[in-house]
Amino acid sequence: MASGKEIRTQISSIQNTQKITSAMEMVAASKMRKAHDRMELTRPYARKIRDVIGYLAEADSDYRHPFMEARPANRVGYIVVSTDRGLCGGLNNNLFKQMLKDSRAWHEKGVPSDFCTIGQKGSVFLNSVGGNKVASQSQIGDRPSAEELIGTVKVMLDAYRDGTIDRLYLVFNRFVNTMTQEPQIEQLLPLQAEAEPEGKYRWDYIYEPDPRTLLDGLLIRYVESQVYQGVVENIACEQAARMIAMKSATDNAGDIIDDLKTEYNKARQANITQEISEIVSGAAAV
Amino acid sequence: MANTVQCDIVSAQENIFSGKVEMLTATASNGELGVMAGHAPMLTGLAPGPVNIKTEDGAEEVYFVSGGYLEVQPHHISILADTAQRAHDMDEAAAKQARDEAEREMANRSSEVDYSRAAARLAEAAAQLRTLEKLRRKKR
Numbered sequence: 201m202a203s204g205k206e207i208r209t210q211i212s213s214i215q216n217t218q219k220i221t222s223a224m225e226m227v228a229a230s231k232m233r234k235a236h237d238r239m240e241l242t243r244p245y246a247r248k249i250r251d252v253i254g255y256l257a258e259a260d261s262d263y264r265h266p267f268m269e270a271r272p273a274n275r276v277g278y279i280v281v282s283t284d285r286g287l288c289g290g291l292n293n294n295l296f297k298q299m300l301k302d303s304r305a306w307h308e309k310g311v312p313s314d315f316c317t318i319g320q321k322g323s324v325f326l327n328s329v330g331g332n333k334v335a336s337q338s339q340i341g342d343r344p345s346a347e348e349l350i351g352t353v354k355v356m357l358d359a360y361r362d363g364t365i366d367r368l369y370l371v372f373n374r375f376v377n378t379m380t381q382e383p384q385i386e387q388l389l390p391l392q393a394e395a396e397p398e399g400k401y402r403w404d405y406i407y408e409p410d411p412r413t414l415l416d417g418l419l420i421r422y423v424e425s426q427v428y429q430g431v432v433e434n435i436a437c438e439q440a441a442r443m444i445a446m447k448s449a450t451d452n453a454g455d456i457i458d459d460l461k462t463e464y465n466k467a468r469q470a471n472i473t474q475e476i477s478e479i480v481s482g483a484a485a486v
Numbered sequence: 487m488a489n490t491v492q493c494d495i496v497s498a499q500e501n502i503f504s505g506k507v508e509m510l511t512a513t514a515s516n517g518e519l520g521v522m523a524g525h526a527p528m529l530t531g532l533a534p535g536p537v538n539i540k541t542e543d544g545a546e547e548v549y550f551v552s553g554g555y556l557e558v559q560p561h562h563i564s565i566l567a568d569t570a571q572r573a574h575d576m577d578e579a580a581a582k583q584a585r586d587e588a589e590r591e592m593a594n595r596s597s598e599v600d601y602s603r604a605a606a607r608l609a610e611a612a613a614q615l616r617t618l619e620k621l622r623r624k625k626r
Contacts, residue, residue: 238499245496248564252529252557293611300604313599316588323591329604333592335584346498346569351580358581405557408516408530417531418555421566425498 204471207464211457218453224287225446231342232378232439238343239375239429239436246429249422253391256405256415263411266361267419270390276306277314277334277356277365279388281372281430282322283438284338289445291373291381291437292321298383299371314365316356318349318431334359342435346428353424360389368423372430373437379444381437386430388423489523490542492562495549497569502549506542510563512556513537521558528558537565 257268280299282292303313315331317323320338327333335355340348359365368389373381407414490506511520513535521528534552541547554567 241500242498244494244501244504245498245566248494248496249566252555252564252566255527255557255559256529290612290615293608293615296604297608297612300599300601300608303599304601307599307601316584327591329600329607331599333588335581336588336591337584338587347580350577351582351584354577354581355584403527406526406528408514408528414529414531414555418529418566421555421568428498 204464204467207460207467211460211464214453214457214460218450218457221446221449221453225443225450228439228443228446232436232443235342235432235436235439236375239432242425242429242432246425249418249425252418253422256418257391263415265415265419267389267423268391271363271366273306273311273366275312275314275365276303276367276369277316277359278303278385279316279318279352279356279368279370279427279430280322280326281370281427281434282317282319282325283434284320284340285438286321287445288438288441291441292325295371295373295383296322296325298385302369302371302385314356314359316352318352318427319434340431344428344431344435346424349424349427349431353420353427357389357420357423370427370430372434375433375436375440378440381441386426388426391419391422491521491523491525493539493564494562495537495551495565495567497551497554497567499569502567503539503547507563508540508542508544510540511538512551512565514556519556521556521563524560525558525563527560528556530556532556532565532567 278299280295282295286292306313313331315322315326315333316335317326317333318337318340323333323336323338335352337349337352356365356368360368367387370384370386370388372384372386374384376382405411490508493503493505493507493510494501495503509520509522511518513519513533515531515533519530532551532554535550537549537551539547539549549567551565551567552569554565557564557566
């Protein structure tokens with residue numbers, strides 16, 4: 201059995217770890233609230249632009265944008281949103297598992313994948329397992345601006361426009377609530393138009409200057425806003441997952457400390473008992 | 487009481503304005519433009535400039551947008567504002583940066599996904615988490 205002093209050092213070292221994890225838990229909790237608020241703020245834009253795109257799909261326009269036309273898939277692209285830092289439980293791994301499943305299904309049909317990563321962890325993961333990474337961005341921080349993502353999105357949009365990729369998916373974690381985050385794969389391109397109702401009143405927008413330039417810009421904004429929304433949501437998920445992970449780490453440290461304390465007391469008790477019995481037997485011998 | 491129309495001004499990062507307006511003027515890509523209730527459906531790009539709105543109680547408000555899109559439907563107007571000025575070459579530079587970062591990391595690495603290795607790695611991580619979970623439960 202370990203001696204009293206050894207156990208004491210061990211207890212104090214675990215207590216230090218516990219202080220760190222409980223501090224991280226509190227930091228994550230406050231960051232999560234902020235990230236959640238930001239997520240709410242970005243929703244109106246994403247919803248509005250989705251409405252406009254919905255109207256556009258309904259509108260009886262002569263011009264069909266390539267982003268709206270489905271073509272046979274020869275190569276697919278993924279924009280993978282992951283976290284920059286670890287210590288957030290199984291968040292990233294669950295996401296990657298989902299992504300690999302999807303990518304593998306394509307692979308078995310003879311369709312290779314291209315990846316674009318946002319966040320350090322996704323990039324590191326792809327480095328270790330291979331995979332054609334065409335664009336990558338990390339260190340986006342806790343409050344990314346929509347402009348920071350333009351580059352990565354553009355790489356994928358260009359690839360789609362050139363016909364290098366024929367599908368574009370966004371892979372991110374959806375924030376359901378603090379306890380649940382759901383890995384999600386969303387098709388960005390081509391746009392999935394809903395079935396057209398029959399005999400509807402047909403109309404079209406007045407386009408200024410012309411539909412081509414207008415739609416081009418608008419559809420790019422649409423994809424960007426979806427990606428941005430995904431990133432913001434993923435950040436909220438990261439903080440929530442970290443909070444939970446750190447909470448359970450703190451609880452675990454508490455359990456271990458309790459166990460060690462029992463052990464320490466036992467050791468101390470044994471020591472005292474031994475000393476008493478030595479004194480008693482010594483006195484009896486005299 | 488003049489006719490009013492629902493107007494929403496949103497940017498990717500926040501909701502800027504939402505409410506009933508009598509009239510809205512903005513700088514579209516083809517020039518200054520005013521919209522009132524009952525306008526025909528229209529979609530236009532916006533140039534950087536002020537957006538003036540006259541709210542239903544007659545107050546005037548001015549917002550600055552650095553570009554974006556104006557969508558008009560008979561019963562509502564939406565402005566999708568950009569948060570920063572956009573230029574083609576700036577977008578191109580950002581794209582190049584993202585591409586370069588990937589290339590640097592991709593140097594001498596296979597571009598084929600090693601599915602079995604990836605699955606093994608993920609399984610390992612999942613197993614670790616499961617073990618921790620189990621240890622925890624046993625304690626209870």
